[in-house]
Amino acid sequence: MHDTYRTLERLIFDFLEGRNILKLEPTKKAELVKISELLISWFHENQRDLPWRRDYSPYKIWIAEIMLQQTQVKTALPYYRRWMKRFRNIESVARASAEELLRHWEGLGYYARVKNIHETARILVNRYGGRFPQDHSEILGLPGIGPYTAGAIMSLAFNEGFPVVDGNVERVFSRLFNITTAIKGTANRRFLWGTAKELIPTGRAREFNQALMELGALICVPGNPACEICPIVNHCESFKLDVVHARPVAGPGRKITPIEVSLGVLVRQEKVFIQKRPENGLMGGLWEFPGGKLKPGEKPEEALVREFCEELDLDVCCLDKIALIRHSYTSFRVALHAFFCRLTDPSQSPKLRAAVAARWVTTEQLDHLAFPAANRKLIKMLQT
Numbered sequence: 303m304h305d306t307y308r309t310l311e312r313l314i315f316d317f318l319e320g321r322n323i324l325k326l327e328p329t330k331k332a333e334l335v336k337i338s339e340l341l342i343s344w345f346h347e348n349q350r351d352l353p354w355r356r357d358y359s360p361y362k363i364w365i366a367e368i369m370l371q372q373t374q375v376k377t378a379l380p381y382y383r384r385w386m387k388r389f390r391n392i393e394s395v396a397r398a399s400a401e402e403l404l405r406h407w408e409g410l411g412y413y414a415r416v417k418n419i420h421e422t423a424r425i426l427v428n429r430y431g432g433r434f435p436q437d438h439s440e441i442l443g444l445p446g447i448g449p450y451t452a453g454a455i456m457s458l459a460f461n462e463g464f465p466v467v468d469g470n471v472e473r474v475f476s477r478l479f480n481i482t483t484a485i486k487g488t489a490n491r492r493f494l495w496g497t498a499k500e501l502i503p504t505g506r507a508r509e510f511n512q513a514l515m516e517l518g519a520l521i522c523v524p525g526n527p528a529c530e531i532c533p534i535v536n537h538c539e540s541f542k543l544d545v546v547h548a549r550p551v552a553g554p555g556r557k558i559t560p561i562e563v564s565l566g567v568l569v570r571q572e573k574v575f576i577q578k579r580p581e582n583g584l585m586g587g588l589w590e591f592p593g594g595k596l597k598p599g600e601k602p603e604e605a606l607v608r609e610f611c612e613e614l615d616l617d618v619c620c621l622d623k624i625a626l627i628r629h630s631y632t633s634f635r636v637a638l639h640a641f642f643c644r645l646t647d648p649s650q651s652p653k654l655r656a657a658v659a660a661r662w663v664t665t666e667q668l669d670h671l672a673f674p675a676a677n678r679k680l681i682k683m684l685q686t
Contacts, residue, residue: 337478337534338503338510344533345513348520350375353382358508360434360459361392367454368415368446370468372632375519381410392432395423404587404672411631411675413585418446436460449495457507465498466511467491470518476550477522480539485550559634564605565593565677566643567684568618573664574684576671577614577657589671591640591680592657602639610643614660615653618643625683629676638676640683 349355352375354366365385369378385406389395395403400420407416422444426432434441434455442452453464475494476485483490502510521528527546529535540546568575568591576589594609596602603620610616621642629636652660663671668681 333537334501335503337537338501338506340533340537341513341517342503342506342509345509345516349512349516350520353379353386355512358459360455362386363455363459364434364447364451365419367451368419369410371415371450372412373410378410381407392423392426395419396427396432400587401672405670408588408672408678409675413588415446417581417587421445422447434459436462438462438464454511457502457511461505461508463499463502463504463507465495465502466515467494467498468515468518470515470522471498472518473524473550474514474518474522477527477540477546478534478538480543480545481550483551484553486553556633558630560637561634562596562602562637562639563593564596564602564609564639564641565591565680566606566610566618566620566641567591567624567680568610568616568643568645570645570648570662573662574668575652576661576663576668577652577654578659580656580658585674587672588677589661589673590677593638603641606639606641606643613656615655616650617646619646624680627676627679629679631675636676638680640680 352366354362366378366382369382369385388402388406389398398420400417403416403420404413407413425444426434436456438452438456441447441455442449447455450466450468453466456462456464457466472485472494475481475497479493479497481490481493485494498511498514501514517532517534521532529538529541529546532538532541535541538546540549575592577592578589579585579587581587592610592614593606594613596605597608600608602623606620607618610618621644624640624642627636627638627640629638654660665681665684668685673681
């Protein structure tokens, strides 16, 4: 689905590139110019002091935009600051190990992004001397960078006239122009990208794109938009019709799948056993405690014994239950039964059938490795 979405974005942007697809009446063009002016003026007075806005470094913009995908600014900020403290430039990312990058990303999810960041950093070092090229098509060809991120780098870092359409912009435009159909539809996405491009004042892409996104983040918010202090409220069609709260129109809701999992903390000589997930696939490259999904009618203890046998060829017995940990991801909700367990025969050795690596480590050493969020909750319990 993600690849399909990126392909669609590329097609839309290719369609828009170099064209003015909005054939507007002079009065409408004048209104768009006024909206742009009002937004930029409001932004100068109300913009947040965000670290990537201090010097508009292409590297800082890049990392910030990747982190902010599906993540709010207040959530991403601690991760961003920690990342920048350790990885001060593109070269430091390129030299780092995948393990260290994952550990600094842990908690943000979507771990394939880290692999793309690593690959892109190495390309930038080897091909461009550790700098971003000031060319949209070249940036768009880098791993993990689609039209949105490429547009953000070109407009925010280089002040070039490329549009940026994120969830905030979608919401603002859906209300401003009273879009009555599902906002994610193909026709609407074409309209959004075209309008965003049309609205950019010459030489002011950096200010305008940020103003539009900032308005969606601070004023035109999902639940209770502050229409009374919105700088463009007099131009908002949804406000005039009193349908602001009915916009944007959502498409089919995302199905959330409940998953019940049993997980074992296998202890031997004051160390615990962990294994590493394959690089490709869900949460690739992260470490985890062994376990797996419960089958219908199966008890958590039974599932744990079965999973150790199937995945590691180890015969274990369950000891005390540690906790029932609940954690929600984008498309599924996990109920994780965690147990201490031990080998029935201490001489057994694991045979890795799904994992790509395994270790016996102390609980202190767990802090230096990257784990899925639910596993990290368990680690904190073990360390208290």
